[in-house]
Amino acid sequence: MLELLSPAGSPETVVAAVQNGADAIYLGLEEFNARRGAKNFTRREFQDAVRYCHERGCKVYVAMNTLALDRELEAVAELGNFVSRAGADAVLVQDLGAARVLRSVCPDLPLHASTQMSVHNLAGVHAAAQLGMQRVVLARELNREQIRFLAAHSPVELEVFVHGALCFCHSGQCYMSSLIGRRSGNRGRCAQPCRMAYSFGRKSDAYPLSLKDNCLLPYLRELDEMGVKCVKIEGRMKRLEYVAVVTEIYDRVIHEGLEPTERDMERLRLAFSRDGFTDGYYTGEKRDMTGTRGEQDPEAERMFTEARRGYSSGERRRVSVDFTIDLRRFRPATLTAADDAGHTVTVLGAEPAPAQNAAVTRESVSAQLYKTGGTPYRCREVHGVIGDGLFVSAAALNGMRREALEGLSAQRGQLPRRRTGTFPAAPAGCSAPERLHLNLQVQSAAQLTEALAETKPDNLYVPLTLLTTEPGLLRPFRESGADVVAVLPRVVADDELDEVSRRLRYAAELGVGTALAGNLGHVALARAAGMAVRGDYGLNVFNSQSMQVLSEAGLISATASFELRLEQVRDLVKTIDTELILYGRLPCMVSDQDLIAQADVGDNPVLSDRMGSAFPVVREFGNRCVILNAHKLYLADKMEDVLPLGLWAGRLLFTTESPRECVEVTKTYLGQSKYQPNGLTRGLYYRGVE
Numbered sequence: 001m002l003e004l005l006s007p008a009g010s011p012e013t014v015v016a017a018v019q020n021g022a023d024a025i026y027l028g029l030e031e032f033n034a035r036r037g038a039k040n041f042t043r044r045e046f047q048d049a050v051r052y053c054h055e056r057g058c059k060v061y062v063a064m065n066t067l068a069l070d071r072e073l074e075a076v077a078e079l080g081n082f083v084s085r086a087g088a089d090a091v092l093v094q095d096l097g098a099a100r101v102l103r104s105v106c107p108d109l110p111l112h113a114s115t116q117m118s119v120h121n122l123a124g125v126h127a128a129a130q131l132g133m134q135r136v137v138l139a140r141e142l143n144r145e146q147i148r149f150l151a152a153h154s155p156v157e158l159e160v161f162v163h164g165a166l167c168f169c170h171s172g173q174c175y176m177s178s179l180i181g182r183r184s185g186n187r188g189r190c191a192q193p194c195r196m197a198y199s200f201g202r203k204s205d206a207y208p209l210s211l212k213d214n215c216l217l218p219y220l221r222e223l224d225e226m227g228v229k230c231v232k233i234e235g236r237m238k239r240l241e242y243v244a245v246v247t248e249i250y251d252r253v254i255h256e257g258l259e260p261t262e263r264d265m266e267r268l269r270l271a272f273s274r275d276g277f278t279d280g281y282y283t284g285e286k287r288d289m290t291g292t293r294g295e296q297d298p299e300a301e302r303m304f305t306e307a308r309r310g311y312s313s314g315e316r317r318r319v320s321v322d323f324t325i326d327l328r329r330f331r332p333a334t335l336t337a338a339d340d341a342g343h344t345v346t347v348l349g350a351e352p353a354p355a356q357n358a359a360v361t362r363e364s365v366s367a368q369l370y371k372t373g374g375t376p377y378r379c380r381e382v383h384g385v386i387g388d389g390l391f392v393s394a395a396a397l398n399g400m401r402r403e404a405l406e407g408l409s410a411q412r413g414q415l416p417r418r419r420t421g422t423f424p425a426a427p428a429g430c431s432a433p434e435r436l437h438l439n440l441q442v443q444s445a446a447q448l449t450e451a452l453a454e455t456k457p458d459n460l461y462v463p464l465t466l467l468t469t470e471p472g473l474l475r476p477f478r479e480s481g482a483d484v485v486a487v488l489p490r491v492v493a494d495d496e497l498d499e500v501s502r503r504l505r506y507a508a509e510l511g512v513g514t515a516l517a518g519n520l521g522h523v524a525l526a527r528a529a530g531m532a533v534r535g536d537y538g539l540n541v542f543n544s545q546s547m548q549v550l551s552e553a554g555l556i557s558a559t560a561s562f563e564l565r566l567e568q569v570r571d572l573v574k575t576i577d578t579e580l581i582l583y584g585r586l587p588c589m590v591s592d593q594d595l596i597a598q599a600d601v602g603d604n605p606v607l608s609d610r611m612g613s614a615f616p617v618v619r620e621f622g623n624r625c626v627i628l629n630a631h632k633l634y635l636a637d638k639m640e641d642v643l644p645l646g647l648w649a650g651r652l653l654f655t656t657e658s659p660r661e662c663v664e665v666t667k668t669y670l671g672q673s674k675y676q677p678n679g680l681t682r683g684l685y686y687r688g689v690e
Contacts, residue, residue: 002224002231002254005061005159006247009038009236011045014052016244019311021251024059025049026092028188028236029083032076033063034094034116035236036188043082050087051413056317056376057341059089063236064102065114067095067186067542067561070571077105077423084109087415092137093117094172094186096520097545100424103132108418110134115161116172116186118538120146121494122153124521129156131520131549135229140166140214141592142493143284148226149494157229162216163246163268164234166278166289168194168209169589170491173538176588178563179629184689186540186563194589195292199608201599208595208607212291215268215277217260220253238272241304244311245271270300286593318378321408323369323401325384327352327360327392335369335397337377337404345407349400352390359389368397377405427548429573429646436642437649438669439579441487442466442662443618448473449659455666456480458649461516463487465621468503471510478511485514486531488522489621490538490590496622497525504529514556523553532556537581544573551575557648562586562633565688570645577648582635583665584653585628586683588615595625604656616656628655631681636668638682 006022008014017025027049028040041049046062053060062083068076076098080091084106091109093099094116102111112135113119113128120139128136135157138147151158167174176193178184183191194209216223216231223231231254233246249264269276275291310316324336333349352360366382441461442448448462453476460474460482467474467486474484486507492500504515508529515526518538526533535541535550535558542561550558557577560569569580595617599605607615613630620626633653635642642650652669654662667673 002220003229004247004250004254005230005232006243007233007236007238008049008243009035009040009238010240011041011049013240013243014049016240016307016311017247018053018056018058019316020244020248021255021317022058022247024061024089024230025053026061026063026232026236028063029079031079032066032068032072032098032188034065034114034185034188035063036066038236043086046083047086054087055319055409055412057319057412058317060087061090061092061112062088063092063114064098065092065094065116066188067184067540067563068098069568070543073097073101073543073545074423077101080106080109081420084418085415090135094540095542095546096131096539096549097543097547099131099133100545100549104424105421106418107421108416112159113137114171115139118170118172118519119521120170120491120519121497121521122150123524124519125150125154125156125158127520127523135159137161137232139170141170141281141491144219144222144282146493146495147223147228147282151227158227159230159232160216160223160228161214161234162220162223162231163250164213166211166214166281168211168591168593170591172540173490173590174588175563175586176627178684178689179586179588182684182687182689184563186542187689189690197610200595201605205610207290207292208598209290209589210274210292211289211593212274212276212278213272214279214281215265216279216282217250217253217264217268219279219282220250224254239304241307242271244307245303248307267303270297270303281592287598289593315374315376317376318372319376319412320380321372321377321405322381322383323379323404325365325369325382325386327365327390328385328387329354329390333392333396333400335400335404337408339408339412341412343408343411345404345411347400347403347407349392349396352387352392355389355391360386360392362386365392365397368394369401371398372401372405375405377408424545427544427551427573427575429575430577432646433577433648436647437579438666439649439651440662440666441584441651441653443655445470445473446659447654447657447662448477449663450476451663452659452666453477453480453482455663455670457482457666459483459485461485461487461651463621464489464500464503464507464515467512468506468510474510483514484512485516485534486512486526487516487536488518488525490518490626491592491620491622491624492519492522492525493622500525500621501528504531520553523555535559537562541572544575547572547575547578559651563684563689566641566645566685568688569647569685574646574648578646579649579651580642580645580647581633581653582642582650583633583669585616585632585655586653587626588629589627590620590624591627592622592624594623595627597623618655629681631679632677633683634677634680635682635685636665636676639669
């Protein structure tokens, strides 16, 4: 049966989720979780929550799913040790380095790959498993057939989001909030720019990035039959009554095997929706998925009041218990309580006395033992031996029942015995390069000019599709000494693998020996074609331990996150060659929404916000789109700050630039021109992110 996983943004919400049927909850403490704007939990509150949940048969997963700096990894280890000792059932992680640290420091603590890890194909699931993940939370963008394929072949458990907010961008790959206002989604500070109004195409002040909430309630049985282990409700930032209502509806459909009703859907809409719900990613019908939050229906508050009254009036979540009673003359009375998890408690009472009037019977004893009200237990059956002509007071039976259930609670809340490991040794850095190499990345065939080849870049990064479509355009670059590198798409679903693999094999036949991959699941694709692999920015290298993970995975270079400050890039232990993007329109979002087709205004439309900033939109593989930053990163006049960073290479990222502009920018970085683009930015290299 599916595990129902509900959000808990506060201690109060724990009660709402558990009492309405959650099999597990996920929460965050005050650090390292992707919803740092929620109330979250103090350490004492966390311990209380674990005890409360485990007593009632509910698991507790801890979100530690943000990127961590080198100086923060000791705190990650300490927090991991704390939640492990306190009984957390698993920890969700995004950061490759943090996962490495936790695996070393808390070897018995199960790890789950957060959706922030951007796992969207089977190779990615296998890569996560090799990192020690026991469960993978799949990307929200997958359709039913893609999920079905993964469930049939996955070596680990799979978890699917079934209800709540949808990000416009693939999780873990959104940089819009940080690039606009320094509030990084990868650090738990997303300002939700996707919910803002934009002018796009023929529409002004529209909401083209605001997706409706996901709702897969009608498909739960199908997901169960596929072999999905867990279904997840989003909402750590939402009110606790929302969690109560949504959990209760999903609980009935999952655990009672009921079909969802129109009333269920109406209650979900009242709880929260954005112009209704969508199942577009799951069904593959991805048009008309946008929506905004309107005024709350007055009926919603009445529903919330009813929900609050329901779960706060007493125990609704009951654990089944069987009692075995032994009442015989000349020996102490005994009562054993047992649950389905194998816990048993036996308590002793006084020796039964001879009955002066009415003797106890099996019926009268059972009636007393069934009175478990006010506890998280429900008496299922009473067994045992009851001698004839004996008397035991109701108070004595009640006392034994109470003592047995208290003992059962103590056992159920008992903390696990887990090993404590050591912090992994600091990785050894590679020798500093003799010079800073210059890598160029292009977007279009028009940018592959002989004039650009004459600048003699060390490496030329070309999108795989373009490289295999226009191989003749690469000749001048090869003749100039550049190594041509195939740039893999940001997202490659399993039903797209054949095309990507075919193009990689063709690229290898053309003599291309290296690929650039921004997802761990794509490394195997390049390797299968016999290529060496360089790591792209999508891997979110934020600390030295992440660098070490890529080194151990056999990558020959990594790209430091552009959310780091320059001094943080400098302090990375560079276990493999490290590059940094020094120029270009940085990617804000990559989405499975085909904005360009929806806008119906031709290729390369522009998204404009209310401040007048214009964000170009370009196509990606698979009719996906990439939203680029409104301003171009420019550091040609800051190279004195870049050169001491210990980098192997700097990358110039060309997207919307004209062929001539590509050449002029390159010459500027070579010291051969004084060209400067309009609307430049220093990115986050001096400001950093929250």
